[in-house]
Amino acid sequence: MKITKICCIGAGYVGGPTMAIIAQKCPEITVTVVDINEERIAKWNDKDVNNIPIYEPGLSEIVGEARGRNLFFSTDVDKGIDEADLIFISVNTPTKTYGAGKGMAADLKYIELCARQIARVSKNDKIIVEKSTLPVRTAEAIKSILDNTGNGVQFQILSNPEFLAEGTAVEDLLNPDRVLIGGDTTPEGQKAIQALEDVYAHWVPRERILRTNVWSSELSKLTANAYLAQRVSSINALSELCEKTGADVNEVARAIGMDSRIGSKFLKASVGFGGSCFQKDILNLVYISKSFGLNEVADYWEQVIIMNDHQKRRFANNIVKTLYNTVSDKKIAFLGWAFKKDTNDTRESAAIYVANDLVNENAKIAVYDPKVSQKQVLADLDYLETRNSIENAKFVTSFSDAYEACNNAHAIAILTEWDEFKQLDWNKIYDQMQKPAFVFDGRNLLDGDKLKKIGFVYQAIGS
Ligand code: NAD
Ligand code: UGA
Numbered sequence: 097m098k099i100t101k102i103c104c105i106g107a108g109y110v111g112g113p114t115m116a117i118i119a120q121k122c123p124e125i126t127v128t129v130v131d132i133n134e135e136r137i138a139k140w141n142d143k144d145v146n147n148i149p150i151y152e153p154g155l156s157e158i159v160g161e162a163r164g165r166n167l168f169f170s171t172d173v174d175k176g177i178d179e180a181d182l183i184f185i186s187v188n189t190p191t192k193t194y195g196a197g198k199g200m201a202a203d204l205k206y207i208e209l210c211a212r213q214i215a216r217v218s219k220n221d222k223i224i225v226e227k228s229t230l231p232v233r234t235a236e237a238i239k240s241i242l243d244n245t246g247n248g249v250q251f252q253i254l255s256n257p258e259f260l261a262e263g264t265a266v267e268d269l270l271n272p273d274r275v276l277i278g279g280d281t282t283p284e285g286q287k288a289i290q291a292l293e294d295v296y297a298h299w300v301p302r303e304r305i306l307r308t309n310v311w312s313s314e315l316s317k318l319t320a321n322a323y324l325a326q327r328v329s330s331i332n333a334l335s336e337l338c339e340k341t342g343a344d345v346n347e348v349a350r351a352i353g354m355d356s357r358i359g360s361k362f363l364k365a366s367v368g369f370g371g372s373c374f375q376k377d378i379l380n381l382v383y384i385s386k387s388f389g390l391n392e393v394a395d396y397w398e399q400v401i402i403m404n405d406h407q408k409r410r411f412a413n414n415i416v417k418t419l420y421n422t423v424s425d426k427k428i429a430f431l432g433w434a435f436k437k438d439t440n441d442t443r444e445s446a447a448i449y450v451a452n453d454l455v456n457e458n459a460k461i462a463v464y465d466p467k468v469s470q471k472q473v474l475a476d477l478d479y480l481e482t483r484n485s486i487e488n489a490k491f492v493t494s495f496s497d498a499y500e501a502c503n504n505a506h507a508i509a510i511l512t513e514w515d516e517f518k519q520l521d522w523n524k525i526y527d528q529m530q531k532p533a534f535v536f537d538g539r540n541l542l543d544g545d546k547l548k549k550i551g552f553v554y555q556a557i558g559s
Contacts (some may be wrong), residue, residue: 097181097223097287097288097290097291098272098291099181099182099223099291099292099294099486100124100125100126100181100318101126101128101179101180101181101182101293102115102125102126102127102128102180102181102295103127103128103130103176103177103179103183103184104119104127104128104129104130104183104186104227105131105173105176105183105184105185105187105210106128106129106131106184106185106186106188106227107129107130107131107133107136107137107140107148107149107169107188108131108136108186108187109211109303109372109441110148110152110227110228110263110324110413111129111184111186111187111227112129112140112148112149112155112159112227112345113150113152113155113265113266113269114184114227114269115127115129115167115184116155116167116272117158117266117299117490119165119166119167120158120161120162120167120336121248121298121317122166122295122298122301123162123165123166123190124165124166125169125295126166126168127162127166127167127230128168128169128170128180128550129167129168129169129441129494130169130170130171130172130173130176130178131171131173132171132173132175133170133383136149136501137169137170138169140159140163140169140197141163141169141188141332144276144470145160145163145318147157148512150396150441151154151438151439151440151447151467152262152263152265152266152403152438152439153263153267153438154266155265155266156230157282157524158266159248159353161334161337172218173213173337173512174213174400176217177213178217178437180399180506181222181223181225182222182225182291182292182295183214183222183224183225183403184225184227184249184256185207185210185211185224185225185226185227185228185238186227186228186230186258187206187397188206189202189203189204189207189209189211189215189229189373189376189407190202190203190229190376191203191231191371191375191379191546196211197383197476199379200286200379200380200382201231201322201379201380201383202229202230202273202376202380202383203232203273203318204231204234207226207228207230207234207238207433208237209244209307210238210240211224211238211241211488213461213474213498214242214251215241215242215244215245216245218247218251219249220249220250220507221245221250221251222249222252222420223251223252223253223288223291223292224238224242224249224251224252225253225254225255225256225289225292226238226240226253226254226255226256226314227256227257227258227374228255229257229258229317229318229319229321229373229377229380230255230314230316230324231314231383231384232311232314232315232318233311234314235253235255235310235311235312235314237252237317238253238433239251240380240461243550245484250284251515252279252284252285252288252351253279253280253290253310254277254278254279254288254292254319255276255277255313255314256275256276256277256278256292256313257276257279257313257314257317259272259273259274259276259316259317259320260272262371262435262438262439262441263436263437263439264438264472268498272300272304272372272436273304274304274305274306275293275296275300275305276306276308276312276313276541277292277305277306277313277324277552278291278307278308278309278310278311278313278317278493279306279307279309279310279382280309280310280472280482281309282298287557288391289307289332291305293305296369298526301318302385303419304513314334316531317377317411318377318378318380318381319381321374321377321378322378322381322397322400323375324362325369325375325377325378326374326400326427327362327363327477328364328366328368328369328374329360329369329399329400329404329407330403330503331345331349331363331364331558332365332366332368332407332557332558333403333404334348334365335407335557335558336407336558338558338559339558339559344559345365345540345557345558345559346365346540346556346558346559347513349363349364349365349441353479356417364539364540364559365527365540366432366446366487366538366539366540367407367408367411367446367450367511367538367539367557368404368405368408368411368446369404369435369436369446369520370436370443370444370445370447370448371435371436371441371443371444371445372441372443372444374404374444375401375404375444376444378397378398378400378401379398379401379554381397382394382398385397394539400431402519405449407446408446408449408450408453408506409449409453411446411557412449412450412452412453412454413453414555415450415507415509415534415536416426416457417555418432418507418536419476419506419507419532419534422457423454423457423458423459423506423543424457424458424459424495425458425460425505426459426460426506426507426528426530427459427460427462427505427506428438428446428454428459428460428461428462428463428505428506428507428508429461429463429464429501429505429508429509430450430462430463430464430465430501430508430509430511430518430553430556431446431464431465431498431501431502431508431509431510431511431512431514432464432465432510432511432512432513432514432517433443433445433447433448433468433473433476433511434447434463434465434467434512434514434540435447435510436512436513436550437512437513437514437515438514439467440467441473442472442473442476445476445511445512446511446524446538447463447511447512447553448476448477448480448507449480450453450496450511450538451477451492452477452480452482455477455483455488455491456482456490457481458491459491460491460492460493461491461492461493461495462493462494462495462500462502462505463495463500463501464495464496464497464498464500464501464502464512465494465496465512465514466514466516469494470493470494473494473535474488474489474492479493483549498516498517498525499520499521499524499525499528502525502528502529503528504528504529504530505530505533506519506529506530506533507527507529507533507535507538508534508535508537509536509538509541510535510537510538510539510541511539512539513539513541517541517542518541518542518543522542522546522547522550522552523550526550526551526552531551532553533551533552533553533555534552534553534555535547535553535554535555536555536558537554537555537556539557540555540557540558541556541557542554542556544556544559
């Protein structure tokens, strides 16, 4: 079976970049990305390609090349489904905020809505690909909905989780460590896997395309994120011990990372991991484990989240303690709000929680992030529902210039590791600040010795 028309439901951080690359690499395939969010689709279609809704280095150029040729963005979900031979489901799967499993299980309502819409609209056989991150055995539910349409249409369901990281999405998609495709062991299932493999084989070497059964594929995605997050929580746990003992966490990370069995990646101590996936996916794993009665397994993984929450709170507490136990009415500049550099995504960013704790102490927060708007900063705080939006706006302001944000501040907190923060004129910043001038480097980003020479009191994580 040769795929000529692809539809992707969900034009977000995964659907948008992934489909842009498929369209670029497979010019003979028509790729349509559909979404119910009209504003998002309008931005994807903005004639100035720099206004697309997702910031990723290199993405706007690729969209510029393929859009209008074989890459299309639309709000007409029915039409996209009807015309496609292969449909990616790439909608959001957030943590449930209500009912059974509240605060832990994945909310699958968007997935189910997609399945029902596909079932209703489809007139010919299709391959349905789970691209979203899903609890193990979700394909069973999708299959049950699709198989009960009564109109004789045959569906094959594949799991093809995405491993890209934000900020490096284009690079990760162009050169993936592996592509994972899970499908049925039946001949029809194998044919569907082959069809999807042939799409990726336009640019991914076949030996990097891995075939598994559907359940292994679903569970591998949750497991990959749990392992990565566990590494960050492990090094962050050690960072606290380093601070008590005089060891330096950067040196410890370097020393253990050179052991090839451990490896050097994901050992950067930080204020805590953020992003839309680690916490959600680990909670999901914890929930599944509990639902099978595996309480020790659940507790083991939950500790990764507990450690991460502790690290964020510890960072905020340390600021208060160091500023003579009060930050009331003091200006604290936040450099960075996104959950990591090179993205405009702020979901679950550590900055939100640190700001929230400091506002509880009546601090005034001045935020500068090169890709995040004031509207987004306030929306993130409002979402926590600790206080109302008028109160939040009284305490938190955004600036479009780092120097303005730092002007007159008592302290600076580095929350995102944007490269440009290293290039700032730190002498100029020092001159504008209240003295003693503090820098709390939540990303171990800056040259501490240089800052200390200027006169700053500099504190990094774990040293
Ligand atoms: P996102 O919120 O950025 O995008 C999801 C989009 O789906 C939204 O624009 C929403 O409007 C749309 N949508 C929801 N229901 C819909 C429906 N019924 N019909 C049409 N559109 C609908 O989410 P994301 O970050 O792209 O994540 C999507 C999935 O991919 C999640 O399961 C996530 O865990 C997984 N994932 C994300 C990343 C990442 O880096 N963000 C990486 C790997 C996997
Ligand atoms: C992560 C995974 O890396 C992707 O493989 C996966 O596809 C994705 O989740 C997902 O499922 O959504 P992402 O959340 O975009 O990607 O970003 P990461 O680079 O993993 O960073 C996550 C958080 O950990 C960030 O806040 C980052 O600053 C922090 N981190 C990362 C550290 O604190 N230290 C490190 O050494 C590495």
